[in-house]
Amino acid sequence: IQRYPDIIKYIPLFDRFLAFEDDNTxxxxxxxxxxxxxKIISDQKPTIENKAFLLATFQKNRIKETLALKQILDKIKFNNQFILxxxxxxxxxxxxxxGxxxxxxxxxxxxxxxxxxxxxxxIDIHNPIHNGLSFRIFEALGYEKKLITTNKEIAKYDxxxxxxxxxxxxQCADEIDAFCNSAYHQIDSRIKEKYALENWIKHYSSL
Structure with missing residues (x-):
């Protein structure tokens, strides 16, 4: 809401308004x-590469972490694709x-x-203007991808x-190397399904 404050004037028009972090507005x-x-992945049959992927909008307050992580991935020769x-x-x-x-x-x-x-x-480089978890994080969960994130709030989630x-x-290059080249660990299907859109709609419409 702080990032898009124009929305504040519309909040009174609704019985309930959802936001992904605490706000006292x-x-x-x-x-x-x-x-x-x-369900969007049912028609997809991707060829999976051992690769790290970042797609983001450039912001000055995120460039330091972005460059540091890119340089380490290059150093350990882990294939990566960073797009800004x-x-x-x-x-x-x-x-x-x-690169x-x-x-x-x-x-x-x-x-x-x-x-x-x-x-x-x-790859998820956190925007410090908010503490909520980005869509990238839930894509990693839903599509069973490993995740490198700068958002420490993620440690509070189930x-x-x-x-x-x-x-x-x-972290040092060896830690990043070990993490990227290790297998994904399956999590409880009930936790994974909790954040799928269909269940998300049911959950928040019943509150």
């Missing part, structure tokens, strides 16, 4: 999570010099999903498992 805001689309939507001309050369692809138009969700499903590790989720705190 209005008494009728309920806390919820994001979700993943469980960036209109900041002063940063483009630095990003390109570090990051720059796009000037957003990628469709279906194309993003294809690249997500083809990867074994997803699906957190350090075998599948690495909270990035400038």
């Amino acid at each position: 209005s008494k009728n805001i309920s806390i919820c999570t994001n979700f993943y689309l469980e 939507y960036c209109n900041e001309k002063e940063y483009r050369n630095t990003l390109k010099d570090n 990051i692809s720059i796009i000037k138009k957003p990628i469709s969700y279906s194309d993003s999903l294809k690249m997500t499903l083809q990867s074994t590790v997803l 699906f957190y498992d350090p075998r599948n989720i690495l909270i990035w705190e400038n």
Whole structure:
């Protein structure tokens, strides 16, 4: 809500308003999570590569972690694909010099999903303006991908498992190497299904 404050004027028009982190803006805001689309993958038959994938919008307050993680993945020779939507001309050369692809138009969700499903590790660089968990995190859960994230809040959730989720705190290359090259650990199906869109709708419509 702090990132998109124009929404505040619309909150009174609804009986209940959902947001993915605590907010004291209005008494009728309920806390919820994001979700993943469980049925969208039924028609997909991706060729999975041992690869880390990041798709994000460029923000100055996230570039330090992005570059550091990219450099470590390159150092350990773990295949990776970093794509940033960036209109900041002063940063483009630095990003390109570090092997990051720059796009000037957003990628469709279906194309993003294809690249997500083809990867074994997803990268989530947290935007410090909020503490909620991004859609990328729930895609990792739903599509059984390992996850490297800078959002420490994830450790509070029932699906957190350090075998599948690495909270990035400038770990050494050996730790990143071991994490990326280890197998995904299956979690309880009831926890996974809890965050699927169909169940998400049932849960929040019944509150």
